[in-house]
Amino acid sequence: AQKITQTQPGMFVQEKEAVTLDCTYDTSDPSYGLFWYKQPSSGEMIFLIYQGSYDQQNATEGRYSLNFQKARKSANLVISASQLGDSAMYFCAMREISGGSNYKLTFGKGTLLTVNP
Amino acid sequence: DGGITQSPKYLFRKEGQNVTLSCEQNLNHDAMYWYRQDPGQGLRLIYYSQIVNDFQKGDIAEGYSVSREKKESFPLTVTSAQKNPTAFYLCASSIGPQGRRETQYFGPGTRLLVL
Numbered sequence: 001a002q003k004i005t006q007t008q009p010g011m012f013v014q015e016k017e018a019v020t021l022d023c024t025y026d027t028s029d030p031s032y033g034l035f036w037y038k039q040p041s042s043g044e045m046i047f048l049i050y051q052g053s054y055d056q057q058n059a060t061e062g063r064y065s066l067n068f069q070k071a072r073k074s075a076n077l078v079i080s081a082s083q084l085g086d087s088a089m090y091f092c093a094m095r096e097i098s099g100g101s102n103y104k105l106t107f108g109k110g111t112l113l114t115v116n117p
Numbered sequence: 118d119g120g121i122t123q124s125p126k127y128l129f130r131k132e133g134q135n136v137t138l139s140c141e142q143n144l145n146h147d148a149m150y151w152y153r154q155d156p157g158q159g160l161r162l163i164y165y166s167q168i169v170n171d172f173q174k175g176d177i178a179e180g181y182s183v184s185r186e187k188k189e190s191f192p193l194t195v196t197s198a199q200k201n202p203t204a205f206y207l208c209a210s211s212i213g214p215q216g217r218r219e220t221q222y223f224g225p226g227t228r229l230l231v232l
Contacts, residue, residue, distance in 0.1 A: 004159070033218050043205060045160075045223035052218055091159055095219065103148065103167060104175070105221055107159030 003027065004092050004108035011113050013082045020067070021077040021111045023092035029053075031097040034075040035105065036066070039089040048090075051075055082115045089113075119144045121224035123208050128229045130195065130202060138193045138227045140208035147213035149191035150221060153177060154205040163206075166191055167213070195229065203231050 005024045013019040025034065036048040051059045051066045059066040067076040079086055089112050093105045121142045130136045142149065148167045152160040162175030166185040180199025185191055191210075195202045205228050209221040 035220065037223075043207075043226040043228070045207060045209075047220055047222060050218055050220060093159075103150075103165050103173075104162055105160070107161075109157065109159050 002108075003106045004094055006092055006108035006111050008111045009109075011111055013079075013113065013115055015084060015115055015117050016081055018078060018080045019082055019113065021079070021090050021092075021113065023075045023077065023108060025073050025075060025092070025094050027073075027094065027096055029096040033095040034066070034068070035093045035095070036064070036075075036077045037091045037093065038086075039091060039110070041088070045091070049077070079113075084115050084117060087113060087115045121208060121210055121222060123206075123224040123227050125227060126225070128227055129232050130229060131232050133197045135194055135196050136229070138195070138206055138208075138229070140191045140193065140224060141189055142191075142208075142210045142224075143189060144210055144212075144222070145188075146210035146222075147188070148211045148219075149185065150209040150211075151175075151181070151183065151191070151193045152207045152209065154207060154226075160207060163193065202229055204229060 003026050032053045034051045038046045049061045049064045051068045058068050063080045065078045089110045091110045092108045124139045150165045151163040154160050161177050163181050164183040166172035172185050182194045207226045208224045211219050211221045
């Protein structure tokens with residue numbers, strides 16, 4: 001079973017509107033971290049936001065927020081007031097702590113976001 | 118400016134040739150990683166190193182080798198044993214053991230093509 005599932009291969013949004021990118025995860029580890037990265041066409045992976053499994057509040061970083069629903073095992077990224085520069089691939093990733101694999105990030109396959117003017 | 122540099126940006130490999138991808142960081146991070154990205158896919162871990170002179174295999178280490186002689190440097194060699202090396206290679210680093218919130222930061226990547 002995939003550990004990280006991003007069900008939207010591509011998304012379109014109008015400039016200045018909000019958009020939600022979906023991410024569901026699968027783990028039996030009670031301690032884990034969830035990350036979102038942005039990958040523009042240049043290729044570099046840019047860290048956006050982090051959510052810990054024990055965090056009580058949803059994470060926010062500027063125009064990015066994370067809608068964390070632990071019982072549903074979902075960690076959706078919300079981008080408010082979309083800008084043309086937000087057009088990129090977006091990856092959800094998870095870090096589990098138990099089982100000796102705490103070095104490892106497991107990535108989803110990504111969602112390609114296109115912002116239309 | 119602190120960051121991670123990777124060189125070259127593009128690399129061409131002939132059949133049977135070993136090639137080395139460079140990764141340098143000046144963030145004073147202890148841990149470094151190599152990932153491979155294929156079209157339409159997420160990243161897969163090749164090797165990682167949590168400390169100088171020590172490194173471990175990731176999920177797809179076959180056909181690759183690494184060294185970690187300096188804290189700042191983590192070069193990746195793609196050997197002739199790697200039969201399908203065409204991919205985008207990303208190097209990352211992180212500060213060290215911080216549990217679940219340890220964040221990995223990435224370099225700009227190297228695109229490897231086979232002639």
